[in-house]
Amino acid sequence: ITGNIKLNTSGGDIETKSITGNLDAYTSGGNVKPGNVRGVANIKTAGGNIVTGNIGGDANFSTSGGNISIGNMAGAVKLSTAGGDIVAGTVNGTSVIKTSGGNINIVAIKGNSNVSTAGGSISVGATTARLEARTSGGDLYINSLGSDATLKTSAGEVTVKFSPSNTGNVSIKNSAGDVKLIFPGNTKANVQATISALGWDMDDDEVIRSDFPGTVDRRGGKVITRTAVNGGGGASVTVDLDMGTLSLKKN
Numbered sequence: 001i002t003g004n005i006k007l008n009t010s011g012g013d014i015e016t017k018s019i020t021g022n023l024d025a026y027t028s029g030g031n032v033k034p035g036n037v038r039g040v041a042n043i044k045t046a047g048g049n050i051v052t053g054n055i056g057g058d059a060n061f062s063t064s065g066g067n068i069s070i071g072n073m074a075g076a077v078k079l080s081t082a083g084g085d086i087v088a089g090t091v092n093g094t095s096v097i098k099t100s101g102g103n104i105n106i107v108a109i110k111g112n113s114n115v116s117t118a119g120g121s122i123s124v125g126a127t128t129a130r131l132e133a134r135t136s137g138g139d140l141y142i143n144s145l146g147s148d149a150t151l152k153t154s155a156g157e158v159t160v161k162f163s164p165s166n167t168g169n170v171s172i173k174n175s176a177g178d179v180k181l182i183f184p185g186n187t188k189a190n191v192q193a194t195i196s197a198l199g200w201d202m203d204d205d206e207v208i209r210s211d212f213p214g215t216v217d218r219r220g221g222k223v224i225t226r227t228a229v230n231g232g233g234g235a236s237v238t239v240d241l242d243m244g245t246l247s248l249k250k251n
Contacts, residue, residue: 001017001019001020001021002019002020002021003020003021004021004022004023004026004039005019005021005022005023006024006025007023007025007026007028009026009027009028009029009030010028010029011027011029011030011237012027012029012030012032012034013032013033013070014030014031015031015032015033015034016033016034016035016036016229017034018034018035018036018037018038018053018056019033019034019035019036019037019038019039019137020038021038021039022039022040023037023039023040023042024039024043025041025042025043025044026043026044026045026054026207027044027046027047027048028043028045028046028047029046029047029048029121030048030136031045031048031049031050031051031066032049032051032052032053033049033050033052033204034046034052034053034106035052035053036054036055036056037052037053037054037055037056037057038056038167039195040058040059040075041055041058041059041060041061041062042059042060043059043060043061043062043065044062044063044079045062045063045064045065045159046063046064046065046150047063047065047066047073048063048065048066049063049067049068049069049084050063050066050068050069050070051067051068051069052069052071053070053071054071054073054089055070055072055073055074055203056070056074056075056076057069057075058063058075058076058093059073059075059076059078059079060077060078060212061078061079061080062079062080062081063080063081063082063084064079064081064082064083065076065081065082065083065084066083066084066150067079067081067084067085067086067087068081068085068086068087068088069088069098070087070088071088071089071197072090072091072092073080073088073089073090073092073093073095074092074093075230076090076093076094076111077091077093077094077096077097078096078097079095079098079147080096080097080098081095081098081100081102082099082100082101083100083101083102084101084102084192085098085099085102085103085104085105085120086102086105086106086223087104087106088105088106088107089107089108089115090107090108090109090110090167091106091108091109091110091111092111093110093111094111094112094113094115094157095109095113095114095115095187095237096113096114097115097116097154098114098115098116098117099116099118099119099120100117100118100119101117101118101120101165101195102117102120102179103120103122103123103239104117104119104121104123105123105145105192106123106124106125107123107125108124108125108126108127108128109124109126109127109128109129109131110127110128111193112129112130112131113127113129113130113132114132115129115131115132115133115134116132116134117134117137117138118135118136118137119135119136119138120137120138121135121137121138121139121140121141121156122135122139122140122141123141123142123143124141124142124143125143125144126143126144126146126163127144127145127146127147127149128146129146129147129173130146130149130152130168131145131147131148131149133150133151133152134150134151134152134153134225135150135152135153135154136155137154137155137156138155138156139153139156139157139158139159139160139177140153140157140158140159141158141159141160142161143157143161144161144162144163144169144236145160145161145162145163145200146162146165147166148167148168148169149171149172150170150171151171151172151173152172152173152174153173153174153175153177154174154176155175155176155177156174156176157178157179157180158172158174158178158179158180159176159179159180159182160179160181161182161184161238161244161251162182162184162189162234163187163246164184164186164188164234166189166234167235168235168236169235169236170235170236170237170238171237171238171240172237172238172239172240172241173239173240173241174192174239174240174242175243176203176242176243177243177244178244178245178246179193179241179244179245179247180241180246180247180249181237181239181246181248181249182249182250183212183229183230183249183250183251184249184250184251185233186230187229187230188229188230188231188232188233188234188235189229189230189232189233189234189235189236189237190227190228190229190233190235190237191214191226191227191229191237191238191239191248192224192225192237192238193223193224193225193226193238193239193241193246194223194224194239194240194241195207195208195222195223195225195239195241195242195244195246196221196242197239203204207223207225207245207246208223208245208246208247209245209246210225210227210246210247210248210249211248211249212227212228212229212230212248212250213227214226214227214248217226221236221247224240227248229248237249
């Protein structure tokens with residue numbers, strides 16, 4: 001289809017082939033499944049899934065009762081679902097991605113992004129722009145963190161593999177789980193962590209497990225560690241951890 005398209009139904013699905021132009025699609029009771037959209041795409045459904053190919057412009061998608069699955073996105077992105085998972089390819093523009101009841105899985109993020117879920121895990125393949133990722137009930141996994149980041153979870157594990165080119169500021173907070181930081185090759189970083197120990201009888205290796213030399217200081221019911229990974233420099237990392245173990249690992 002060539003041209004700008006507007007489609008509206010109160011009780012069924014919307015499905016198209018690829019569109020050269022903009023797409024506006026709204027349904028109160030079904031799924032929306034266009035192919036690739038070369039322009040701007042605005043899609044809303046109150047009761048179904050949104051599944052698309054690549055989006056060439058900005059994308060604004062929302063559903064109250066389903067999953068969102070998208071290819072690569074060239075523009076700014078807003079994705080929201082109250083009851084499902086979100087799966088996306090490469091996000092090139094700024095983005096706000098939110099679900100209240102599912103997991104989020106993104107291949108790559110190249111624009112400043114805010115990603116959040118209240119009831120699932122977040123997985124991101126690679127980042128080259130600032131990332132804010134928050135979950136109240138799941139794990140956080142970043143396979144190649146190359147940017148500034150704020151990462152928070154209240155009830156899961158945090159696993160971050162750093163890109164060797166990362167020179168940003170990274171803040172990690174976990175209220176009830178472990179934090180694992182992976183530094184491949186000669187990746188450099190300065191890591192400072194404050195860990196709330198369960199008791200003074202805990203050994204140091206129950207609080208921090210590190211492949212790199214560092215300092216451990218106990219005071220005020222907390223354990224404070226400082227580590228210059230591969231001599232320091234690179235990313236500046238702060239960790240605030242309760243009821244868990246901090247691991248610093250070589251690749």
